Amino acid sequence: MADISANFLGIKSPNPFWLASAPPTDKKINVLRAYEAGWGGVVWKTLGSQVKNVSSRYSAVDYGGHRVMGFNNIELISDRPLDINLKEITEVVKLFPDRAMIVSLMADNNRAAWHKLIQQCEDAGAMGFELNFGCPHGMTERGMGAAVGQDPQIAKMVVEWVMEKATIPVITKLTPNVHSVVPTGRAAVEGGTNALSLINTIQSVTGINLDTLVPNPYVAGKSVFGGYCGPAVKPIALKMLTTIAQDELTSKVPISGIGGVSTWKDAVEFMLLGSTTVQVCTAAMKHGFRIVEDMCEGLNNWMDEKGYKTINDFIGKSVEKITHWEDLDINYHHIAHINQDKCIHCGLCYIACEDTSHQSINLAYGKPYNTYSIKEEECVGCNLCQLVCPVDGCITMEEHRVAPEYINWKQWQAEGRALNDH
Amino acid sequence: MISNNRLSSQQYEQNFADIHPPFETQDAAMVEANRCLFCYDAPCMKSCPTSIDVPKFIKQITTENIKGSAHTIFSSNIMGAGCSKVCPVEKLCEGACVYNLMDEDPIPIAKLQRYATEKAMSNNWQLFQRKASIGKRVAIVGAGPAGLSCAHVLSRQGIDVTIYEKESKGGGLMTYGIAAYKVTPQFCEDEVNYITAIGGIDIKYNQALGKDITLQQLQQDYDAVYLAFGVGLARQLEIPGEDLKGVEDAISFIYELRTNNYASLAVGDKVAVIGMGMTAIDAATQAKRLGAKEVTMVYRRTQEEMPCTEHELHIAQLDGCNIIWLAAPKEIKGVDGKVTQLVCETMQLGEPDASGRRSPVPTGETIVLDVDMVIKAAGQMPFDALVNSNGIENKNGKVTINNAATNIVGVFAGGDCVNGGKEVVDAVQAGKDGAAAISKYLGISN
Ligand SMILES: Cc1cc2nc3c(=O)[nH]c(=O)nc-3n(C[C@H](O)[C@H](O)[C@H](O)COP(=O)(O)OP(=O)(O)OC[C@H]3O[C@@H](n4cnc5c(N)ncnc54)[C@H](O)[C@@H]3O)c2cc1C
Ligand SMILES: Cc1cc2nc3c(=O)[nH]c(=O)nc-3n(C[C@H](O)[C@H](O)[C@H](O)COP(=O)(O)O)c2cc1C
Ligand code: SF4
Ligand code: SF4
Ligand code: SF4
Numbered sequence: 060m061a062d063i064s065a066n067f068l069g070i071k072s073p074n075p076f077w078l079a080s081a082p083p084t085d086k087k088i089n090v091l092r093a094y095e096a097g098w099g100g101v102v103w104k105t106l107g108s109q110v111k112n113v114s115s116r117y118s119a120v121d122y123g124g125h126r127v128m129g130f131n132n133i134e135l136i137s138d139r140p141l142d143i144n145l146k147e148i149t150e151v152v153k154l155f156p157d158r159a160m161i162v163s164l165m166a167d168n169n170r171a172a173w174h175k176l177i178q179q180c181e182d183a184g185a186m187g188f189e190l191n192f193g194c195p196h197g198m199t200e201r202g203m204g205a206a207v208g209q210d211p212q213i214a215k216m217v218v219e220w221v222m223e224k225a226t227i228p229v230i231t232k233l234t235p236n237v238h239s240v241v242p243t244g245r246a247a248v249e250g251g252t253n254a255l256s257l258i259n260t261i262q263s264v265t266g267i268n269l270d271t272l273v274p275n276p277y278v279a280g281k282s283v284f285g286g287y288c289g290p291a292v293k294p295i296a297l298k299m300l301t302t303i304a305q306d307e308l309t310s311k312v313p314i315s316g317i318g319g320v321s322t323w324k325d326a327v328e329f330m331l332l333g334s335t336t337v338q339v340c341t342a343a344m345k346h347g348f349r350i351v352e353d354m355c356e357g358l359n360n361w362m363d364e365k366g367y368k369t370i371n372d373f374i375g376k377s378v379e380k381i382t383h384w385e386d387l388d389i390n391y392h393h394i395a396h397i398n399q400d401k402c403i404h405c406g407l408c409y410i411a412c413e414d415t416s417h418q419s420i421n422l423a424y425g426k427p428y429n430t431y432s433i434k435e436e437e438c439v440g441c442n443l444c445q446l447v448c449p450v451d452g453c454i455t456m457e458e459h460r461v462a463p464e465y466i467n468w469k470q471w472q473a474e475g476r477a478l479n480d481h
Numbered sequence: 482m483i484s485n486n487r488l489s490s491q492q493y494e495q496n497f498a499d500i501h502p503p504f505e506t507q508d509a510a511m512v513e514a515n516r517c518l519f520c521y522d523a524p525c526m527k528s529c530p531t532s533i534d535v536p537k538f539i540k541q542i543t544t545e546n547i548k549g550s551a552h553t554i555f556s557s558n559i560m561g562a563g564c565s566k567v568c569p570v571e572k573l574c575e576g577a578c579v580y581n582l583m584d585e586d587p588i589p590i591a592k593l594q595r596y597a598t599e600k601a602m603s604n605n606w607q608l609f610q611r612k613a614s615i616g617k618r619v620a621i622v623g624a625g626p627a628g629l630s631c632a633h634v635l636s637r638q639g640i641d642v643t644i645y646e647k648e649s650k651g652g653g654l655m656t657y658g659i660a661a662y663k664v665t666p667q668f669c670e671d672e673v674n675y676i677t678a679i680g681g682i683d684i685k686y687n688q689a690l691g692k693d694i695t696l697q698q699l700q701q702d703y704d705a706v707y708l709a710f711g712v713g714l715a716r717q718l719e720i721p722g723e724d725l726k727g728v729e730d731a732i733s734f735i736y737e738l739r740t741n742n743y744a745s746l747a748v749g750d751k752v753a754v755i756g757m758g759m760t761a762i763d764a765a766t767q768a769k770r771l772g773a774k775e776v777t778m779v780y781r782r783t784q785e786e787m788p789c790t791e792h793e794l795h796i797a798q799l800d801g802c803n804i805i806w807l808a809a810p811k812e813i814k815g816v817d818g819k820v821t822q823l824v825c826e827t828m829q830l831g832e833p834d835a836s837g838r839r840s841p842v843p844t845g846e847t848i849v850l851d852v853d854m855v856i857k858a859a860g861q862m863p864f865d866a867l868v869n870s871n872g873i874e875n876k877n878g879k880v881t882i883n884n885a886a887t888n889i890v891g892v893f894a895g896g897d898c899v900n901g902g903k904e905v906v907d908a909v910q911a912g913k914d915g916a917a918a919i920s921k922y923l924g925i926s927n
Contacts, residue, residue: 124515124543403582406521427524427577449518450583 061362062369063355065099065159065336067313068228068253070186072099072159072336074355075370076326079317079338080105080163080189080232083348085137087147091154096348097355100159102256102338103148105136105191106176107165107203112138118265118275120291129291130341131265133276133283136165136191145183152184159336160184161230165191168202168213170220177224187227189315190218190252192243193234193259205259208234211246218250230315233257233299235292240299244309255303256315256338258296260286289341293319297332304333304378321350323357330370331377385468393440393456395419395433401453404428408444408454416443435459483727483854485747487772493743496770500662500796501566503595510596514542517588520579525590528577530906531558531913535574539593551601552608554594559633560626560909562602563655563672565595567663568906569759571792602675611681612639617923620645620703622690625653626905627709627896629676630912631919636681638916638925643703644682647689651677653711654897655905657736660763662770666739696871700891705919708873708880708887708894709912712861712902718755722813723857727820731756731764731858738767749854751775753823754802755810757787757794761858766800768856776802777850781809781828786838808848809841813855823850861902868898885911885918893918 065075077100078084078093085104093101112134120129137144152160162185166172177188192208207213214231221229231247233240235258244255262284267274274282296318303309316334320326321342329337342350367373397408409420409431419437423430433444445454466474488496504510517539525535534553541550554561570576570591578587601608617640621628624646632642650656651673655664677684688694690710699706715730717723727749738746752773754765757780769776778797780787783806787794798804808825815821825848828841865878874881874888879901885893895911897903 124511403579404520404524405518405579406523407518410521422522427527429522 061359061367063358063362065370067159067315067335068187070100070159070161070228071157073097073157074099074351074358075330075334075336076100076351076354077102077159077161077315077336077338078343079340080161080191081340081344082134083340083343086139087151090147090151093343093348093351094151094155094158097351098158098348100161100336102161102163102189103144103185105163105165106141106144106180107136107191108167108172109140110135110138113278115276115278118285119289120265127289127341127345129263129265129287130289130344131260131263131276131285131287133278133285136163141179145179148180148183148185152186159186161187161189163189163191163232164221165203168207168217170223173217173220174224177221181225181227185227187230188221188225189230189232189256190221190247191232191259192217192247193232193236193257205234205236208232208243208259209237211242214243215246215250218247218252222251228253230254230256232259232317233303234259235261235295235299235318239302241302241306241309244303244306248308248312252312254313254315255309256317257303258292258299258318260288261292261295263287288318289345290319290321293325293328297328300329300332300334301378301381304375305381310378323354323361326354326358327361327373328377330374332381333375333378335370335374387467388465389468389471390460390462390464390466391458392461393458394435394438395440395442395444396455396457397431397433398453398455399430399432401450402431403450403453404431405449406431407447407449411443411447416441420444483747483749486744487748488744490744492772497661497743497767499566500660501592501595503599504592510542510593513589514539514593516580517543518579524577524579525574525588529557529574530904530910531564532910533557533561533574533594535590538597539588539590542593542597547597547600548606548608550597551606554598555601555608558906558909559630559676560655560672560905561594562598562675563626563652563664563669564906564909565591565598566668567655567659567904569790569793569904572790573904573906602671605675605678607678609633609637609679611636611679614641614681615639615925617641617925618643618703619705619707619919620699621707621709622699623647623653623709623711623896623898624651624673624684624686625709625711625896626655626908627711627898627912627915628653628707629673630909631707631709631895631915632682632912633676633679634913634916635919636679638920640681640920640923640925642682644684645688645690645694645699646684646686647692647710649686651684651686653709653908657739658732658760659739659905660735660767661738661743662767691867691870696889696892700889704891704923706892707912707915707919708892708898709896709908709915710864710867711897711908712863714862714864715857716860716862718810718857718859720810720812722815722820725813725815725820726818727815727853728813728855728857731760731856732861734764734856735760735767738771743771746771748773749820749852751850751852752777752854752856753850753852754778754856754858756780756858756860757782757789757804758858758860759789759793760861761856762789762793762797764856764858765797765802768854769800769802773854776800777805777852778802779805779808779810779823779825779850781807781841782838783807783830786830805848805850807841809843811847820853820855821851823852823855824848825850863898863901885915886922891922893922 080102084101119127122128231252316329317338538550538553575587652669656669748771807828812824830839831842834840863878880894895915896908
């Protein structure tokens with residue numbers, strides 16, 4: 060049995076799965092249920108000044124019959140009185156001292172407000188803080204949330220205020236609503252943050268009601284941009300995470316990865332790209348807290364299979380595998396191969412390649428089943444056919460190097476070698 | 482004893498309820514529609530005799546473009562609604578669905594087709610508009626699937642169509658032959674009305690060719706004639722005792738069933754059904770559903786050679802019909818002119834015959850079944866007298882065609898009267914082929 064526990068700046072949790080700051084961590088009742096289900100920790104729903112929410116609040120993108128592939132919301136930070144939140148935090152920590160209790164903060168934009176909030180939360184029993192510099196809606200209009208996260212200078216200043224006061228670890232949560240998360244990440248590290256987390260939600264319009272012509276979510280005939288999250292944002296989150304994990308400065312602090320984590324596999328990917336813990340919101344909102352069971356078991360089994368004893372054995376292992384395009388090996392080549400025994404003759408590979416790629420698949424007419432085969436000399440190895448094939452392992456990409464030696468684009472160009480081979 | 486009124490009205494209703502119920506909700510249809518892979522040059526489409534673009538109409542269900550979906554179906558098959566209820570899909574589209582190759586259940590294509598077409602019919606979406614009349618007139622004989630399909634295509638092109646139908650209702654065997662638990666009389670009527678709503682199609686009922694009208698007259702009055710009168714007469718067994726009371730042919734048995742209320746229909750206690758085709762299955766299951774205590778099907782070959790599909794066999798078996806393989810009827814015995822026994826000779830399989838199936842050879846032994854009713858489903862015979870008397874070239878009564886044209890100039894034919902009896906969907910395609918040939922003959926470029 061592998062050890063799946065996490066140690067994040069001294070904050071321990073029995074597993075690396077935390078609930079992100081959001082409705083699942085909004086109240087004692089939710090958090091107790093989460094802990095009973097087995098979650099390693101929570102980031103308590105963001106506390107700050109008093110706000111008022113609207114109705115409705117959420118909308119989603121469904122795809123191919125699957126609900127909530129992407130999710131968006133226009134909710135604000137906690138709309139419950141601060142003293143109730145603090146009291147509940149104390150009670151929860153007492154009942155579950157072995158779980159991580161991070162409290163998310165978004166104070167008014169002045170030093171005194173931040174200091175006061177930090178004091179109150181530390182007194183309540185918080186083990187760490189997460190600074191919410193990411194909320195893309197509602198709070199920015201008040202100079203908070205993403206308004207802070209989008210301006211590295213302001214971010215640095217606020218982090219400095221926080222670091223003056225805080226005696227427990229501080230994580231700065233980054234907004235993805237910037238062209239690069241690195242400048243704010245660096246500013247936060249320069250300001251003294253102990254760790255980073257990312258991503259918060261991405262501004263979005265999920266869709267429009269074609270009867271009323273009002274976009275979602277609907278509030279009295281109007282809508283606003285909502286924060287997008289869920290499985291749809293995972294690839295973007297992973298990319299942003301990578302840029303933080305690869306930057307000289309930001310890579311020095313631990314990272315908590317967020318954005319579309321739904322399964323143990325997603326979590327492992329975030330960890331391979333440098334996250335020590337991962338945070339989950341949408342998946343829990345869609346399925347409830349019970350999903351953590353398989354997350355723990357799946358992670359455990361995978362680690363056993365691969366021989367990893369602790370999560371530190373694999374955290375960050377894929378970071379160096381993402382390189383620059385100009386460093387890729389141009390002599391590498393692979394060609395699609397169709398396993399005729401597995402093929403179900405759906406023709407999806409053919410039409411994809413024929414219409415939109417390189418006309419590299421041959422169709423031999425049959426009634427009712429056509430036979431498809433690869434024209435090896437035409438195939439550029441783009442993967443499209445393999446990606447669209449509905450049968451697992453039916454199309455494989457087989458390595459056929461053009462030449463044994465490594466050569467990258469810069470060398471290729473320097474040698475004046477031929478271009479446009481297709 | 483042969484008697485009617487065997488069951489309560491509730492039991493009748495239950496026994497003849499829709500055998501393939503529709504999707505109850507849009508969500509249910511969506512789950513299945515979303516499973517469809519949207520295959521290219523799809524095997525299901527190639528296995529539909531009318532070549533309905535199955536992936537396209539299913540995709541249109543997933544995008545909630547139900548009108549478009551129905552249009553896709555009806556453009557290839559104007560009886561797409563009826564076909565969704567009666568097609569033997571396990572040997573057509575669904576049998577070819579690629580999911581079979583993954584050992585997964587195929588997409589329920591017919592059920593999805595029904596989903597879209599039912600919406601179109603119940604909302605009375607008229608998805609086709611006929612061109613203005615071009616002054617050409619075509620007569621069609623028979624308002625069955627072939628005739629109606631031909632009529633619809635012709636009318637779309639602005640041709641004025643008159644259909645002469647010997648019965649008082651349209652739909653052909655859809656209305657008079659197909660099992661009652663597949664389609665209701667109301668549905669058949671609605672379908673005919675939905676098809677003819679395009680306009681330009683005038684059905685004259687109770688008009689039989691050879692009795693009320695002549696081919697000569699039609700040739701004179703119209704620019705072209707399309708023969709779609711199907712096959713009619715039940716084949717005789719040519720064994721002693723066929724004239725005893727209690728011996729019926731399946732076609733008339735089902736005709737009665739489709740045109741009367743269930744309670745009025747008489748059925749025996751112990752019924753023997755001869756044959757193992759679709760008609761035999763329908764007769765056996767419906768006899769059982771009318772309240773017969775025991776139904777036994779006898780077939781002279783084995784399950785390997787049976788003409789019905791496995792799926793149909795299962796319907797009969799699930800209804801509790803007994804099946805005796807390798808038994809050929811030899812004689813029907815009776816007392817006081819009423820059936821009491823069916824004597825069968827047991828068979829064994831010999832060499833393959835012309836159809837490639839191993840032919841049964843008598844063993845010399847006989848078995849005797851105590852029965853009070855015998856339903857013969859030994860196939861139907863073409864209207865050879867009608868065909869011959871009009872000088873139409875034919876093969877054993879089946880009209881010979883070349884690209885839908887008969888040997889008589891301006892006279893075309895298709896459907897069961899040509900193929901000797903296949904499925905509704907084949908007749909619909911034949912109607913389309915006939916319309917294309919007629920348009921060409923009339924010099925209409927389309
Ligand atoms: C018992 C039984 C069950 C069947 N079950 C199925 C099934 O489940 N699924 C399926 O797909 N197929 C089934 N079929 C086959 C299917 O019904 C036929 O293939 C199809 O109806 C043929 O269409 P058609 O238009 O060629 O002929 P028909 O449907 O036979 O239509 C011919 C029309 O012409 C009329 N007519 C005949 N003679 C004359 C005349 N002299 N003058 C004027 N009008 C005339 C008839 O009254 C009829 O309306 C079944 C057939 C039978 C007998
Ligand atoms: C309804 C809702 C409310 C949220 N509220 C907060 C919040 O108060 N503070 C915060 O830092 N993030 C908030 N988030 C963002 C999540 O913490 C998380 O960063 C984001 O949803 C991405 O993770 P996911 O893809 O697992 O949902 C909220 C998200 C949702 C869906
Ligand atoms: S890898 Fe790309 S180019 Fe090659 S056959 Fe597949 S789709 Fe076509
Ligand atoms: S996509 Fe896969 S299963 Fe479909 S035809 Fe191509 S190789 Fe066969
Ligand atoms: S073969 Fe099956 S999966 Fe493919 S298009 Fe037809 S119904 Fe859909």
